[in-house]
Amino acid sequence: RVPQVLSSAEEIAELYRELSQHPGLSTACLGPDVTTQYGGKYCSLYTEWSQRDLARAENVKFCRQYLIFHDGASVVYSGPAGTCSEIKDELLSRESPSGVLKAVLRKVSGKEKEKEKQFLEVWDENRKVKSIDLTALDKHGSVYDDDQFGCLAWSHSETHLLYVAEKKRPKAESFFQSKAPELGTSDEDVGHPKKEDAPLKVGSPHPRAGGGWQGGCGADRAVLQGEQFVYHEDWGETLSTRSVPVLCALDIEGNSVSVLEGVPEHLSPGQAFWSPGDTGVVFVGWWHEPFRLGLRHCTNRRSALFYVDLTGGRCELLSEDTKAVWSPRLSPDRCRIVYLENDALGPHQQCSRLRMYDWYTKHTSTVLEAVPRQAWGAFPGIYCSALPALCWAADSRRLVLDTAQRSQQDMFVVDTVTGATTSLTADAPQGSWSVLTIDRDILVARFSTPSCPPTLKVAVLPATGQEAQARWVCLQDAAPVPGISWGIHTLRPPPEQEHPQYGGLDFDAILLRPSEGPATQKPPLVVMPHGGPHSVFTAGWMLYPAALCRVGFAVLLVNYRGSLGFGQDNVASLPGNVGTQDVHDVQFCVERVLQEETLDASRVALVGGSHGGFLACHLLGQFPDTYHACVVRNPVVNIASMVATTDIPDWCLTETGLPYAPDALPDPAQWTEMLHKSPMRFVDQVRAPVLLMLGEDDRRVPPKQGLEYYRALKARGVPTRLLWYPGNNHALAGVEAEADGFMNMALWLLKHLRC
Numbered sequence: 001r002v003p004q005v006l007s008s009a010e011e012i013a014e015l016y017r018e019l020s021q022h023p024g025l026s027t028a029c030l031g032p033d034v035t036t037q038y039g040g041k042y043c044s045l046y047t048e049w050s051q052r053d054l055a056r057a058e059n060v061k062f063c064r065q066y067l068i069f070h071d072g073a074s075v076v077y078s079g080p081a082g083t084c085s086e087i088k089d090e091l092l093s094r095e096s097p098s099g100v101l102k103a104v105l106r107k108v109s110g111k112e113k114e115k116e117k118q119f120l121e122v123w124d125e126n127r128k129v130k131s132i133d134l135t136a137l138d139k140h141g142s143v144y145d146d147d148q149f150g151c152l153a154w155s156h157s158e159t160h161l162l163y164v165a166e167k168k169r170p171k172a173e174s175f176f177q178s179k180a181p182e183l184g185t186s187d188e189d190v191g192h193p194k195k196e197d198a199p200l201k202v203g204s205p206h207p208r209a210g211g212g213w214q215g216g217c218g219a220d221r222a223v224l225q226g227e228q229f230v231y232h233e234d235w236g237e238t239l240s241t242r243s244v245p246v247l248c249a250l251d252i253e254g255n256s257v258s259v260l261e262g263v264p265e266h267l268s269p270g271q272a273f274w275s276p277g278d279t280g281v282v283f284v285g286w287w288h289e290p291f292r293l294g295l296r297h298c299t300n301r302r303s304a305l306f307y308v309d310l311t312g313g314r315c316e317l318l319s320e321d322t323k324a325v326w327s328p329r330l331s332p333d334r335c336r337i338v339y340l341e342n343d344a345l346g347p348h349q350q351c352s353r354l355r356m357y358d359w360y361t362k363h364t365s366t367v368l369e370a371v372p373r374q375a376w377g378a379f380p381g382i383y384c385s386a387l388p389a390l391c392w393a394a395d396s397r398r399l400v401l402d403t404a405q406r407s408q409q410d411m412f413v414v415d416t417v418t419g420a421t422t423s424l425t426a427d428a429p430q431g432s433w434s435v436l437t438i439d440r441d442i443l444v445a446r447f448s449t450p451s452c453p454p455t456l457k458v459a460v461l462p463a464t465g466q467e468a469q470a471r472w473v474c475l476q477d478a479a480p481v482p483g484i485s486w487g488i489h490t491l492r493p494p495p496e497q498e499h500p501q502y503g504g505l506d507f508d509a510i511l512l513r514p515s516e517g518p519a520t521q522k523p524p525l526v527v528m529p530h531g532g533p534h535s536v537f538t539a540g541w542m543l544y545p546a547a548l549c550r551v552g553f554a555v556l557l558v559n560y561r562g563s564l565g566f567g568q569d570n571v572a573s574l575p576g577n578v579g580t581q582d583v584h585d586v587q588f589c590v591e592r593v594l595q596e597e598t599l600d601a602s603r604v605a606l607v608g609g610s611h612g613g614f615l616a617c618h619l620l621g622q623f624p625d626t627y628h629a630c631v632v633r634n635p636v637v638n639i640a641s642m643v644a645t646t647d648i649p650d651w652c653l654t655e656t657g658l659p660y661a662p663d664a665l666p667d668p669a670q671w672t673e674m675l676h677k678s679p680m681r682f683v684d685q686v687r688a689p690v691l692l693m694l695g696e697d698d699r700r701v702p703p704k705q706g707l708e709y710y711r712a713l714k715a716r717g718v719p720t721r722l723l724w725y726p727g728n729n730h731a732l733a734g735v736e737a738e739a740d741g742f743m744n745m746a747l748w749l750l751k752h753l754r755c
Contacts, residue, residue, distance in 0.1 A: 005524070005552025005755045012551060012746050016739060019547050022453035022478065023051040023062075028436035028444040030068075032099035040076070042069040045444065045475070046095075047436075047456060048087065057736040061087040066456075066475050070442065074460050075473045091118070091145035092163075094152040100124060103152055103161050105143055118143050120161065120250055132255060134165075139257045140248055141166030142241065147386065148295050149245050149270025155278045156334070160249050162281060164270050167244040167259075172227035235268075236294025236647030237700040237730050243292075247272055247281060247308075262313035267306070268292075271326060276334035276359050280309040282318070284326055284339075290662050294647030294700060297535075299385065300324050302344040305337070305357065318357050319364065325355070327387040333396040335359055338367065338416065340387060345650060345660060347575060349534040351381040351568040356416050367416045373567040379412060379421040380405040383536070383564035388435040393461055400424065400443060400461070402434045404565030407488050407508040409433055409538040411445060413467045422467040424459075432540025443470070448541035450512050451484035483516040484549045488539065491592060493561070497584050502573040507561050509589050510537055511597065512545055513554040523554045524603035524753050525594070527619075527627075529586050530557070531610030533578065533655065534571050536564040544607075544742060551746055552755070554599055560585035560615075576657025578611075579677035583618045590626065602628075603753040605688075607745065609633035610701055610730065614679060617709065620690070621682025629752035631745045633693045633732055634701045637709040640674035647699040683712045689719035691748040693741050695728035721748070 006012055031044035045066040053060045064084040069077040092105040104121040115135075120143075122130035134143060144150040144164045153162040232243045245268050247260035260281060263269050267285035275282050286295070286303040295301055305319040305328055319325050319339070328339040341353045354368040371381030383404045391399045393413070402411045409432040411424040424443070425433045431449035438444070441461040448454040456476035462469050492506045499505060514523055526548055530537050537557040545555045559565070560582045562574030574581060594601045606627050608616035613635025620630050636642060643652035643666065650660040656674050675681060692710055694703040706722070713720040723744060725737040732741055749755070 005750065006550075007750055007755060009743065009747060013743060015550055016547055016742050017054060019481065019543060019550065020052045020054065020739065022541070022543075023049040025049050025436070025446045025454045025456060025476075026061075028456075029095050030437060030439040030442055030444065031095075033440065040069060041071065042067055043440075043442070044068075044081065045078075045458070047476075049084070052735045052738070054735065054739055057734075059735055061090070063087055064476070068442065068458060068475075070460060072441075072460070073462075074471060075442075075458055078458060078473055078475050080476070091143070092150065092152040094154060096154045096158045097156060098158060101129075101154075101158060103154065105145065105152060105163070120163075122161075122252055130252060130255070132250065132257075134257065137257050138168070139259055140168050140246055143248075144242060144245060144270070146239060146242070148235070148239060149242060149268070151270065151272050153273040155274045156276075157278055159253060160251055160274075160278075162247065162249050162272055162274060164245045164272065165248050166242065167246045169232075170227070171223045172230075173223050173225060174228060175225050177225075233288070233292045235292050235296075237296045237698070239295055240697075240699060244268065245270055247283060260308060262308045262315050263306075264315055269306075271328060273328070273330060275307060276330070279311070280307055282307050282328060282330070282337065284328060293650060296700075297385070298348045298648065299326060299340070299342050299352065300344060300346055300348050300350065305339060319355065329387050329389075329391050329399070331392050331396040332394060335396065336416070338387070338391075338399060340382065340384075346654060347534045347571055348648070348651060348654075349383065349532065349564055350571055351383060351564070354382060354414065367414060367419055368421070370568045372569045374406060374565065374570075380410075380565060381567060388437060390437045390439055391435065393438065394441045395464070398461075398464065400435050400438050404536045404538055406490075406565050407510055407537060407539055407559055409540065411435055413461065415464065424461075424467060424470045426468060428472055430539065432538045445472070448478075449480075450486040450510065450539055450542065450545060452480040453478040453541045481546060481550070483514055484512055484546060485515040486510060486512045486539070489589070489593065489596075491585075491589055493585060493588060497581070497588070499561070499573045499577070499581065502569045505561050505566070505570050505573060507563065507566065507570075507585055507589075508559045509593065510539055510557040510559075511554065511593060512549045512557075513597070513599075514549055514552055517552065522598050522600045523552055524605070524749075524755060525556060525590075525599045525601075526553045526605050526607055526749065527556045527558065527586065527590055527616075528607045529560060529582070529612045529615040530563070531608070531612045532564075533560075533562045533574055533582060533611040534564055538565070543738075544745075547742060548607075548746065548749075551750075553605075553749070554597070556590065556593055558586045558589050560589075575655050578614070578655045579618055579679070582611075582615055583622060586615055586619060587623055587626070603755070605629040605631070605749050605753055607631045607749075608635065609732070611636060613637075613701075617679030617686075617690075618682065620688055621679060621685045624685050624687050627688050629691075629749050630688050631691045631693070631748055632706070632709075633741065634695055634698050634703070634730055635692070635706060635709065636678070636701050637705050638675065638678045638680040640671045640678065641708060642701065642705055643674065645702045645704060680709070680712065683709070684716065686713065686716070686718055689748070689752045690721075691744060692720065692722045693732060693737075693744070694722065694724055695730055695732050695737070696724060696726045697728060698730045700730040719752075 027048045029046045062084045065081045089107045102123045106119045108117045117135040120132045234240045235242045269283040272283035304321045307316045324342040324344045337357045342350045351370040374380045411433045434446045436444040445457045457472045459470045459472045489509045606616035613632035639652045653660040692706045694706040728734045728737045
């Protein structure tokens with residue numbers, strides 16, 4: 001008898017509803033220490049979580065507070081303080097350095113036909129002390145709340161707030177606009193500038209002379225003709241409303257907003273903070289000439305670290321200007337700035353360098369180099385999208401970070417003077433560890449596994465040399481999801497598939513399998529390669545794999561060569577070999593796992609998104625006898641047709657193994673090479689039914705890619721179905737699209753694997 005899996009849509013929907021309710025943990029913030037009358041110390045811990053609300057079809061955010069009693073060396077007692085409550089309409093929030101004030105950027109829906117407004121609020125311990133309508137002030141466009149450019153930074157004096165917003169655009173009208181008869185002209189009508197705000201001097205309650213801040217832009221008030229339909233470039237996937245960012249400061253006392261002058265025209269600023277002494281602003285500047293490329297998940301865009309002086313508006317380069325830099329973090333003693341650095345262009349994600357700039361000596365050193373090969377017991381290298389917002393230890397010498405180490409994610413402490421690294425999680429349970437924050441050496445972390453949703457952990461960072469002895473205390477537990485067992489398999493490609501330049505590389509796969517019920521004996525297998533291609537599955541909580549496992553499928557998450565966490569050689573081995581090396585790694589892994597594990601080899605399916613969809617479509621065509629169903633989300637199917645429509649044309653050339661230059665014109669030989677490496681080349685061999693899911697607003701892999709495959713399959717009589725999700729981009733992460741996508745995926749697999 002065929003082992004049974006869940007098969008009714010009602011049961012699967014109920015299962016998804018239950019698993020999708022596990023909240024994700026996004027941020028944590030420690031309050032100031034309070035000393036009790038008995039001499040003990042405690043502090044509050046504020047945490048933010050997000051959870052899918054299927055009834056409202058949205059993600060809801062909520063907060064929960066905890067108390068941590070500690071003696072400076074260890075956590076004495078910790079526990080929750082009160083219940084959780086939903087957070088409404090907060091876009092950004094940031095505690096002041098002293099912990100006494102909190103700044104909040106809030107969106108407020110406009111009355112009737114008014115557009116949505118943005119307010120900047122300042123709260124003290126028990127009330128709102130300021131509420132400033134930024135929309136009404138009209139100094140800039142929308143404030144950025146993304147994690148690419150966005151920031152909300154307190155000055156060290158706690159008198160000013162720094163943020164990034166869209167530059168104000170002059171009003172434009174038709175050449176044929178009807179005008180009301182003029183009764184009398186005001187200064188504004190004839191384009192006379194309004195009186196400018198006095199420049200800003202931070203640290204003093206009132207502005208003084210000399211400065212690089214401007215208030216109103218008088219010239220902007222002239223209405224321009226012929227400018228209504230001018231094209232404004234943007235920064236691509238998830239950043240389509242971001243074009244020209246400007247740095248802005250709120251003088252809290254004076255209720256005035258100023259826009260920073262002095263940022264060079266060819267740069268887009270972001271990730272900014274106040275310099276030591278509040279004399280100016282440090283920011284990351286991205287080059288946007290000759291045109292903008294997509295930035296999301298692209299840590300290879302030319303950028304550098306800059307300082308703008310408030311007194312003279314002078315802009316100074318603090319890092320090399322030929323690299324890609326991001327995530328600058330100022331030490332507690334305000335003497336050093338660490339940041340991450342990659343080579344510009346090349347693979348979108350790489351093994352990064354950790355660099356440090358000394359504010360007073362102006363000397364830059366390399367704390368950690370890129371690691372060519374991962375070796376157990378040694379530091380694996382840095383593979384992360386950002387450093388924690390607070391990452392420095394109290395000694396201003398050590399810092400903490402998390403990074404992929406093969407197929408798990410671990411936390412390390414780094415000595416910035418010696419470059420020594422120590423794992424904080426080597427003796428802790430295996431899975432995925434992330435640093436949420438560190439303050440006064442109290443370290444807050446998130447931990448999860450493929451069968452255990454996120455939990456909240458806290459420890460005190462031990463003294464230098466004893467970091468490996470960190471003792472973790474669980475503040476918020478989550479019960480493991482029953483019925484899922486998992487393990488990590490390591491594979492070495494066969495000799496004929498070794499890379500000629502990077503020999504001896506291996507790779508991993510994470511296998512989840514049902515551990516309860518009738519499907520445990522010989523479950524069907526769902527093969528899931530990741531996207532990127534330079535990303536990685538770490539052994540943490542993932543809703544789709546966990547839910548598929550509970551339905552009754554074994555799920556194989558493949559970290560083929562080219563994945564992060566295995567050393568820079570592993571990353572470098574893939575460009576030029578997509579469509580062969582990555583495809584063969586996945587197929588080799590599938591064949592090996594089918595040999596070694598009790599799985600049903602007659603019921604194997606593929607699921608993949610983006611580059612994972614590229615691999616799924618390749619595998620369907622290159623190994624049609626292995627796979628019997630397929631689900632792909634926003635797949636790359638034809639690199640040659642993608643290059644002219646994507647926000648990342650450099651990806652198409654780099655992964656094909658070709659050099660990228662902004663002014664290069666594709667020649668027939670290059671187009672041939674791109675097509676040759678694409679799944680479309682093998683579409684004639686595809687037999688398995690294919691379900692496509694496309695995001696209408698996807699800028700990364702535009703939905704035309706999936707449509708191209710859909711038409712090719714239809715023309716060849718292959719059973720195919722297409723789901724089109726409006727208002728969704730590349731990730732298909734809208735709550736409704738994600739839920740509908742899971743249901744359709746599960747039912748498609750059950751139908752075509754004859755479960």
